[in-house]
Structures are given as C-alpha cells and as structure tokens.
Amino acid sequence: MDLTVSVLLATFITSVLALFVFIASMAKGLFDSGGAAAVQIFDEDELGTVEDPAATRAQRGSLQQAMDPSHARTQRSAQEVATRLRADQSSSLVVGVCLTMAVVWLVLASVAGLVASIKLHAPDWWVSQAWLTFGRIRPIHLNLVAYGWCSMAGIGVALWLIPRLLKTELVGAKYALVGGALWALGVAAGTVALALGYSDGLEWLEYPWQIDILLVIGGALVGFPLWLTLLRRRVAHLYVSVWYIGAGLLWFPVLFLVANWPALHFGVQQATMNWWFGHNVLGLWFTPLALAASYYFIPKVLGKPIYSYNLSLLGFWSLAFFYSQVGGHHLIGGPVPSWLITISIVQSMMMVVPVVAVAINQHFTVLGNFRALLYSPTLRFIVLGAMFYTAASVQGSLQALRSVNTVTHFTHYTVAHAHLGLYGFYTMVMFGSIYFIMPRVMKWEWPYPWMISAHFWLVLSGFAVYFIGLSFGGWYQGLAMLNKDIPFMNSMTLTLPYLQARSVGGALMTLGHLVFAAHFFMMGWKFGPKRLGAALLKTPFASGAYATAAAPQPGLSTQTRGGEA
Numbered sequence: 272m273d274l275t276v277s278v279l280l281a282t283f284i285t286s287v288l289a290l291f292v293f294i295a296s297m298a299k300g301l302f303d304s305g306g307a308a309a310v311q312i313f314d315e316d317e318l319g320t321v322e323d324p325a326a327t328r329a330q331r332g333s334l335q336q337a338m339d340p341s342h343a344r345t346q347r348s349a350q351e352v353a354t355r356l357r358a359d360q361s362s363s364l365v366v367g368v369c370l371t372m373a374v375v376w377l378v379l380a381s382v383a384g385l386v387a388s389i390k391l392h393a394p395d396w397w398v399s400q401a402w403l404t405f406g407r408i409r410p411i412h413l414n415l416v417a418y419g420w421c422s423m424a425g426i427g428v429a430l431w432l433i434p435r436l437l438k439t440e441l442v443g444a445k446y447a448l449v450g451g452a453l454w455a456l457g458v459a460a461g462t463v464a465l466a467l468g469y470s471d472g473l474e475w476l477e478y479p480w481q482i483d484i485l486l487v488i489g490g491a492l493v494g495f496p497l498w499l500t501l502l503r504r505r506v507a508h509l510y511v512s513v514w515y516i517g518a519g520l521l522w523f524p525v526l527f528l529v530a531n532w533p534a535l536h537f538g539v540q541q542a543t544m545n546w547w548f549g550h551n552v553l554g555l556w557f558t559p560l561a562l563a564a565s566y567y568f569i570p571k572v573l574g575k576p577i578y579s580y581n582l583s584l585l586g587f588w589s590l591a592f593f594y595s596q597v598g599g600h601h602l603i604g605g606p607v608p609s610w611l612i613t614i615s616i617v618q619s620m621m622m623v624v625p626v627v628a629v630a631i632n633q634h635f636t637v638l639g640n641f642r643a644l645l646y647s648p649t650l651r652f653i654v655l656g657a658m659f660y661t662a663a664s665v666q667g668s669l670q671a672l673r674s675v676n677t678v679t680h681f682t683h684y685t686v687a688h689a690h691l692g693l694y695g696f697y698t699m700v701m702f703g704s705i706y707f708i709m710p711r712v713m714k715w716e717w718p719y720p721w722m723i724s725a726h727f728w729l730v731l732s733g734f735a736v737y738f739i740g741l742s743f744g745g746w747y748q749g750l751a752m753l754n755k756d757i758p759f760m761n762s763m764t765l766t767l768p769y770l771q772a773r774s775v776g777g778a779l780m781t782l783g784h785l786v787f788a789a790h791f792f793m794m795g796w797k798f799g800p801k802r803l804g805a806a807l808l809k810t811p812f813a814s815g816a817y818a819t820a821a822a823p824q825p826g827l828s829t830q831t832r833g834g835e836a
C-alpha cells in the first residue's frame with residue numbers, strides 16, 4: 272500500500288471514528304443545548320405562530336388555522352421587534368444588490384441553457400457565430416448558473432440570515448459589497464472570455480485562472496462579515512444554519528483556490544482534482560447554503576422548532592466528515608486507480624447518514640402541517656426543495672454504484688440528476704428564501720400573487736418534463752450504448768424525442784424565470800399596488816376569527832405591512 276492510499280484510508284477511518292465519537296458525545300449529553308438552540312430563531316412568544324412575509328394579520332390567521340388553530344398570536348416585545356428590524360436593515364443594501372445580480376444571471380443562464388438544449392436536437396441552428404456553438408454556450412450556461420445565479424443567490428440569502436441568526440446587526444457589510452462586486456465582475460468577465468473561446472478546459476473550472484482571482488478575493492470578502500458579526504453576536508448558541516453558512520463560506524475559497532492554481536496538477540491527477548472540486552463545490556458550497564436556509568425558513572414560517580436539533584448537528588458533522596472524498600465517483604470506469612474510485616463509492620454510500628438526518632428533520636417538521644403549503648410561497652418552494660434534496664441524494668448514492676454508473680455515465684441521465692440537485696433542490700430553496708427576504712429588504716410587498724403562482728407552476732411543470740424525459744431518455748441511451756448489437760448512432764438518435772421534451776420543459780422553466788424576474792424588478796421599482804399583504808398563494812377564507820383575536824404588534828403601526836418583522 273503506497274502513501275497516498277494509506278492517507279486516504281486513514282482519512283476514511285478517521286471520518287468513521289469521528290462520527291462514532293460525535294454520536295457518543297451526543298448520547299452523553301455533551302450537546303445538551305439542543306432544545307434551547309432549536310428555539311433560538313424565535314423571539315419570545317413567537318413560538319407556535321406562523322410567519323409569512325407577505326401576509327396581513329388576517330391572512331396569517333388563515334395560515335395559522337391551517338397549522339394550529341388553537342394557538343393565537345401573543346404580543347411580542349417592542350424591543351425584540353426593533354432588534355430584528357435593525358438586523359434586517361443592516362444587511363438590506365448588500366442583500367438587495369446580491370439578489371438583484373443573481374436574478375439577472377438566472378435569466379441569462381436560462382436563455383443560454385435553452386439555446387444549448389435546442390442545439391442538441393437541431394445542431395444546424397445558429398452555427399454561423401462561434402460564440403453560439405454548443406462548445407461555448409454550454410460552459411456559459413453552467414458557469415452562469417453555478418457562479419452567477421446559485422452562488423450570488425446563496426451569498427445574498429446567507430448575508431441576510433447571519434444578522435437574524437446572531438440577533439445583531441451585520442458588521443462589515445461594506446466588505447461584502449466590494450466582494451459581491453468583484454464576484455459579479457468575475458462572472459461577467461468569465462462569460463465574455465468563454466464566449467470568445469478562452470477556457471481552462473476543465474468542467475466547473477472553465478473561467479481562465481486570471482479571472483478566477485476575482486472570485487477568490489470576492490468569495491473571501493463576502494465571508495468576512497460573518498466572522499466580524501460572530502464577534503458581536505447576542506445569542507448563546509449558534510443555530511445549525513450558522514454552522515452550515517460558516518462552513519460553506521470557509522470551504523469555497525479554499526476549494527476554488529486549490530482547484531484553480533495554475534500549473535499545479537497534471538494528467539490523471541488533474542482529472543482527479545477536477546472532480547474533487549466538481550463534487551465538493553456542490554456538497555460543501557451550494558448544499559450547506561441551501562440547507563442553512565431551509566433549516567431557518569421551514570420552522571420560522573411554521574412557527575415550530577425543527578423536529579430534532581441534535582439530529583441536525585449530526586447531519587452537519589457527517590456531511591463535513593464524508594463529503595470531501597466523493598468526487599471520484601465521477602470518474603468510474605476512467606483511467607484512475609480503482610482504489611480511489613472505491614473509496615469515493617464507499618463515501619457516497621456513507622452520505623446516506625447526513626441525508627437521512629436532514630430528511631427526517633425537515634420532513635417530520637412539516638408533517639401534519641401540509642395545508643400551510645396552500646398559502647405560503649416560501650414554504651411551498653422550500654418544502655418542495657427539501658423533498659428534491661432527499662430524492663437527488665438517494666439517486667446520487669445509487670448512481671455512484673458501479674453497476675448503475677456503467678449504464679448512466681456519459682448519458683443524459685446524469686444531466687437529469689444534475690438538475691434535480693441544483694435546480695429541484697437548490698434553486699427551489701433559493702426561490703422560497705427570496706420570497707421571504709425581499710419584502711423585508713425593500714419594505715414593499717410582492718405586488719401580484721398570481722405571478723408567484725405562475726412562477727411556481729411554470730417552473731414545476733417545466734422541471735417535471737425536463738427531469739422525467741431526460742431520465743428515461745438517458746437510461747435507454749445507456750442501455751443502447753452497452754448493447755453491442757446496436758450501432759452507436761442509434762443510441763444517439765433514440766434520445767431525440769427526449770431531448771426535444773427537455774427543450775419544451777426548459778422553455779417553461781425559462782418562462783417561469785422571466786415571470787419571476789419581472790415580478791422581482793416590479794417590486795424593486797415599487798411598481799404595482801401598495802399592498803398590506805395578499806401575496807399568499809391562496810385567498811384565505813377563515814381569517815375573520817383570527818383577525819379579531821390578533822392583537823396589534825407593539826412597535827409597528829396597524830398600517831405596517833404584516834411582513835415587516
């Protein structure tokens with residue numbers, strides 16, 4: 272056994288031992304803060320009370336009825352309301368800027384994705400311009416979704432959550448503002464570079480390394496306020512979302528720097544490093560940000576703490592222990608040492624531990640309260656996203672098995688899984704979070720609830736067509752490629768109807784994104800009716816009783832929008 276194998280094996284054994292030590296220390300009660308930490312995100316008297324950014328008091332009544340009719344809202348202290356308003360205000364500029372840029376990237380990325388999709392079944396379409404060829408438009412799409420939409424939205428949501436979770440004002444917002452600007456500059460420059468044909472040639476790492484410097488510095492700067500704000504925190508426990516955000520903001524610059532360092536890796540080592548980064552960026556950057564958001568918003572909107580706080584910590588630490596070595600499963604069958612692949616497959620199976628921990632926690636928190644999804648846009652998007660997280664991860668673990676991967680690798684099935692993870696899970700959670708955050712950033716409600724509904728149904732139906740079509744098409748493609756009696760060309764042509772279906776699904780998703788972006792900018796310009804509420808997805812019918820029972824909130828006039836705090 273050479274040194275590398277020994278080191279990897281030792282890392283794996285350490286991860287497993289660490290998990291047992293962690294479970295043992297939990298059993299001994301060393302993490303006894305569980306109950307107290309779980310209610311950290313609520314103000315005094317807020318437990319048992321539903322919250323939705325866009326609801327008037329009367330509408331919140333209906334949502335409350337759907338949740339727990341016996342619990343009426345009690346008065347919150349003026350001081351608590353004032354602290355939260357100050358926390359929201361301290362982050363509003365930088366969060367507004369990050370989310371606005373994210374939405375712009377989302378639209379551009381979707382159009383690029385749609386163009387790439389059409390080209391796969393109509394290859395002669397738009398070929399006279401080099402920048403519109405598949406080889407350029409595909410990485411433009413991937414990098415725009417990854418570093419434009421997903422990262423910018425995640426950073427915006429994280430920066431908004433930090434002061435809320437630490438119950439203080441955001442310190443050092445200006446660093447994050449400069450960081451966000453550098454990041455956006457990097458994404459813009461990277462997109463132009465790819466369009467002009469300059470690329471580092473490694474998937475997920477295509478931007479030329481000179482441009483990557485902007486993202487490394489930008490990424491480090493946006494993480495800075497977290498550490499400064501932590502020093503001023505007014506909470507005894509760090510809620511699990513803080514762990515996820517802190518880890519994600521720390522992990523990303525390290526991963527990105529190591530993976531992009533020029534002339535450091537060559538040959539097989541370079542391919543291994545490429546996928547070490549490729550999967551870590553998903554599991555140690557995007558996943559923690561979205562899990563942090565869902566661990567905050569699901570209990571917050573429902574007004575009840577998460578099912579098991581200790582389980583959430585187990586989920587966090589087992590993600591940290593097991594994720595970093597799964598990347599090798601992208602190279603199954605490749606010219607890479609088989610022990611490396613085997614370790615990555617074992618780690619992929621071990622991922623069942625954090626995934627089940629998150630799944631039990633999030634689904635059991637919602638259990639019994641599904642009616643609330645009829646009303647709250649935030650809850651609807653995020654609960655759906657949480658379900659897709661479980662689905663993508665279980666699918667991923669199975670897909671990492673050699674027997675399954677032999678069929679799915681090199682096929683559209685992988686692309687379907689990629690969208691289940693980064694779209695079904697991550698993007699849905701971000702949509703839900705933005706619906707909660709923006710009314711507080713803008714001090715203006717979403718003007719047209721029907722646009723939220725249209726956005727939801729367009730993206731959900733489009734994604735269903737995309738995912739189901741491509742999963743079947745990809746699986747048949749894999750079986751055909753493995754069949755020596757079927758000519759290779761046939762394994763390609765049989766996918767055509769599925770690729771066309773993907774374009775239809777992708778067009779619906781893109782339309783949904785346009786509706787979302789239009790609504791977002793209408794709100795930004797305070798266009799449309801000035802609402803005191805009414806951005807719930809369903810018109811409430813049982814509001815009367817609650818409306819009279821609810822007392823006005825101290826510190827807020829009765830004319831204040833329901834979502835302000």
Ligand code: HEM
Binds near residue numbers: 558600620667691
């Ligand atoms: C336990 C969790 C997961 C495991 C074990 C897993 C496993 C896998 C495997 C085996 C592949 C295909 C490799 C190939 O044949 O080329 C893959 C691809 C992918 N997965 Fe997952 N997955 C998991 C969760 C997720 C999540 C949560 C996301 C999104 C946040 C995600 C996003 C992706 C993407 C984007 C790709 C395509 C990468 C590329 O080829 O560019 N996965 N995953």
Ligand code: HEM
Binds near residue numbers: 694
């Ligand atoms: C926020 C929205 C989206 C996200 C996060 C996203 C994410 C991704 C990811 C991670 C990949 C790489 C997959 C892989 O290598 O296995 C990818 C590729 C792709 N996406 Fe998207 N996507 C989004 C929207 C769309 C839309 C609306 C379309 C329109 C049809 C689309 C079409 C494509 C195509 C055609 C590819 C290339 C597939 C291939 O090379 O075979 N995507 N996307």
